[in-house]
Amino acid sequence: MVYLHIGIDDTDSxxxxxxxxxxxxxxxxxxxxxxxxxxxPNLVRLNPNVPWKTRGNGALCLRIECEKGLVGQIKETVIxxxxxxxxxxxxxxxxGVVFLERKTVPKEIKTFAKNTIQGIVKLSxxxxxxxxxxxxAVGYKTGRGVVGALAAIxxxxxxxxxxxxxxxxxxxxxxxxxxxxxxxxxxxxxxxVPLTFNNVDPETGRILITPRGPDPILxxxxxxTPEAVKQAFKIVKVDEPMERWVVFRTNHGTDAxxxxxxxxxxxxxxxxxxxxxxxxxxxxxxxxxxxxxxIQDHTAKVDCAAYEPTGNLRKTAAQLIPGDVIxxxxxxxxxxxxxxxxxxxxxxxxxxxxxxxxxxxxxxPKCGKTLSSMGKAQGYRCGRCGYKSKxxxxxxxxxxxxxQKGLYITSPHSQRHLTKxxxxxxxxxxxxxxxxKIIKKxxxx
Numbered sequence: 001m002v003y004l005h006i007g008i009d010d011t012d013s014x015x016x017x018x019x020x021x022x023x024x025x026x027x028x029x030x031x032x033x034x035x036x037x038x039x040x041p042n043l044v045r046l047n048p049n050v051p052w053k054t055r056g057n058g059a060l061c062l063r064i065e066c067e068k069g070l071v072g073q074i075k076e077t078v079i080x081x082x083x084x085x086x087x088x089x090x091x092x093x094x095x096g097v098v099f100l101e102r103k104t105v106p107k108e109i110k111t112f113a114k115n116t117i118q119g120i121v122k123l124s125x126x127x128x129x130x131x132x133x134x135x136x137a138v139g140y141k142t143g144r145g146v147v148g149a150l151a152a153i154x155x156x157x158x159x160x161x162x163x164x165x166x167x168x169x170x171x172x173x174x175x176x177x178x179x180x181x182x183x184x185x186x187x188x189x190x191x192x193v194p195l196t197f198n199n200v201d202p203e204t205g206r207i208l209i210t211p212r213g214p215d216p217i218l219x220x221x222x223x224x225t226p227e228a229v230k231q232a233f234k235i236v237k238v239d240e241p242m243e244r245w246v247v248f249r250t251n252h253g254t255d256a257x258x259x260x261x262x263x264x265x266x267x268x269x270x271x272x273x274x275x276x277x278x279x280x281x282x283x284x285x286x287x288x289x290x291x292x293x294x295i296q297d298h299t300a301k302v303d304c305a306a307y308e309p310t311g312n313l314r315k316t317a318a319q320l321i322p323g324d325v326i327x328x329x330x331x332x333x334x335x336x337x338x339x340x341x342x343x344x345x346x347x348x349x350x351x352x353x354x355x356x357x358x359x360x361x362x363x364x365p366k367c368g369k370t371l372s373s374m375g376k377a378q379g380y381r382c383g384r385c386g387y388k389s390k391x392x393x394x395x396x397x398x399x400x401x402x403x404q405k406g407l408y409i410t411s412p413h414s415q416r417h418l419t420k421x422x423x424x425x426x427x428x429x430x431x432x433x434x435x436x437k438i439i440k441k442x443x444x445x
Contacts, residue, residue, distance in 0.1 A: 096145025
């Protein structure tokens with residue numbers, strides 16, 4: 001018996017397909033070949049800020065044990081299934097498959113995976129590791145999918161992880177409205193939270209488990225355990241037939257993409273970062289109701305943006321004032337022309353609040369009415385009694401602030417796959433191999 005890790009990436013396009021669906025097909029095909037899964041299919045979301053990312057930027061890894069003599073047939077089955085279900089005609093689709101035949105994934109490949117999730121890597125780096133450790137790769141078109149395929153193998157989800165049960169549509173229903181009963185989703189949410197998360201947006205009531213595109217996913221339920229997502233699955237009612245469903249183990253909702261940097265001078269384009277700074281400029285509301293402000297430290301000054309879809313995060317960002325000390329979380333959009341590099345906010349933490357000082361015109365010493373300014377450096381005049389003075393100055397008062405210290409996160413409907421929601425704080429976990437066991441029924445027949 002041998003252990004085989006099978007990485008797959010970049011089979012889909014914005015117009016059709018889904019790499020998780022390819023994995024779902026392979027689960028059934030490989031089991032028919034007597035392969036035994038020693039992990040759930042791993043759904044690994046990669047750096048969401050790279051400009052060439054796929055729709056969800058998710059790569060897949062199937063980890064199986066099989067007879068040595070079946071390896072060739074298994075590889076042929078995987079390649080054929082990828083070729084049958086990839087959108088080769090779309091310009092940005094570049095599928096990749098990687099096979100690694102060994103029980104333990106080498107540390108260097110794990111490091112490569114981390115760098116792919118948190119930064120940018122080169123195809124040549126992936127090919128070098130594939131050669132070094134005797135893996136095999138099949139790349140189509142530019143071959144860029146090999147990068148994600150190897151990263152999916154390397155991310156073994158030993159640290160914090162979650163689960164997602166994905167149900168798929170029948171081909172004849174693709175491109176039509178998904179018939180998922182909204183009331184049943186809300187009941188499911190009430191009964192299973194916090195063991196499931198991001199089912200319903202509390203701000204808008206919008207159902208979040210159903211995608212909107214033409215892909216084959218009917219709905220996906222995310223949660224802390226495979227048992228929790230299966231329980232939730234049984235509560236959801238649909239008015240169209242399902243083709244199949246599978247439980248995946250994933251890095252969804254873990255903040256795995258975020259890497260803390262020492263200073264703002266270390267900000268680099270396309271990197272998802274965590275950085276600390278002091279608010280330097282008062283927030284501005286720009287067209288389309290986006291909020292822009294800047295933070296600084298001893299090394300640099302950087303713009304931050306809370307876009308309109310982020311909901312309450314944008315409203316909270318508008319309450320910041322110069323002098324507030326905050327920690328920001330988000331991806332770096334590169335500079336372009338006159339537009340500077342900007343941190344697109346996913347969340348921020350208020351560490352220290354600056355005092356809000358409000359200046360007022362002085363009162364008239366004769367009648368008590370608030371004086372009016374006569375112009376810059378021209379003094380003040382009373383509109384009631386005519387009193388004038390160049391000696392009086394503005395008075396200061398300290399205004400109570402409604403903003404509190406703490407963590408603020410973008411609204412659930414605009415959260416990225418990797419963004420950790422409030423409900424997951426305190427539920428982080430690591431994998432204990434001695435206790436890990438796959439539940440009996442984790443996919444449909």
